[in-house]
Amino acid sequence: MIETIQSIDAAILLFIQNNIRGGLLTPIMVFFTTIGDNGYIWLALGVVLMFFKKHRKMGFYIILCIGLSWIVNDRIIKPIVCRPRPFLTVPGLEAIVPLPHSFSFPSGHACAGFCGAVVLTRFRGGKLAPIFLLAVVIALSRIYVGVHYPSDIVAGALVGTLCGLLFTWILLRWLDRPASKILRTPEGK
Numbered sequence: 614m615i616e617t618i619q620s621i622d623a624a625i626l627l628f629i630q631n632n633i634r635g636g637l638l639t640p641i642m643v644f645f646t647t648i649g650d651n652g653y654i655w656l657a658l659g660v661v662l663m664f665f666k667k668h669r670k671m672g673f674y675i676i677l678c679i680g681l682s683w684i685v686n687d688r689i690i691k692p693i694v695c696r697p698r699p700f701l702t703v704p705g706l707e708a709i710v711p712l713p714h715s716f717s718f719p720s721g722h723a724c725a726g727f728c729g730a731v732v733l734t735r736f737r738g739g740k741l742a743p744i745f746l747l748a749v750v751i752a753l754s755r756i757y758v759g760v761h762y763p764s765d766i767v768a769g770a771l772v773g774t775l776c777g778l779l780f781t782w783i784l785l786r787w788l789d790r791p792a793s794k795i796l797r798t799p800e801g802k
Contacts, residue, residue, distance in 0.1 A: 723769030731777025
């Protein structure tokens with residue numbers, strides 16, 4: 614099963630490199646992969662939102678959730694799986710951005726993007742659902758530039774989505790309540 618996934622991943626990467634990569638699309642994809650580095654675009658959005666009283670809490674929650682998803686994705690899952698980057702294992706594949714030194718699975722860019730998009734849509738009642746388009750483009754850019762397998766992207770998006778849902782559920786259930794409700798005893802005292 615793993616060999617089949619690896620084979621499909623490698624074929625997709627080589628197809629993209631040999632048939633799609635090039636022209637104006639390359640600087641566009643490099644741009645999107647760069648703004649996704651370390652979740653910077655999502656963290657910057659959180660910081661900007663914190664300047665507005667109406668959106669301060671949402672900005673703080675984005676930063677917090679991105680940080681927590683980074684711990685789950687990059688500090689827990691990646692060291693357990695230890696999947697090498699595709700440019701190290703797929704003969705003929707060339708990365709077109711500076712080579713990352715971390716493991717490949719799951720994608721941190723996809724994780725941060727989907728976590729950030731989930732947090733934004735959860736707080737705005739789905740009104741910001743188009744923000745997922747940015748998360749998708751950033752995630753796909755990692756395949757385009759040759760530093761992630763497609764399955765890394767799928768897994769990263771799944772981890773980011775689950776982290777975003779879990780963390781916002783916890784935040785909205787426990788931290789977004791008045792202290793009087795949190796500290797209330799079961800007897801209502």
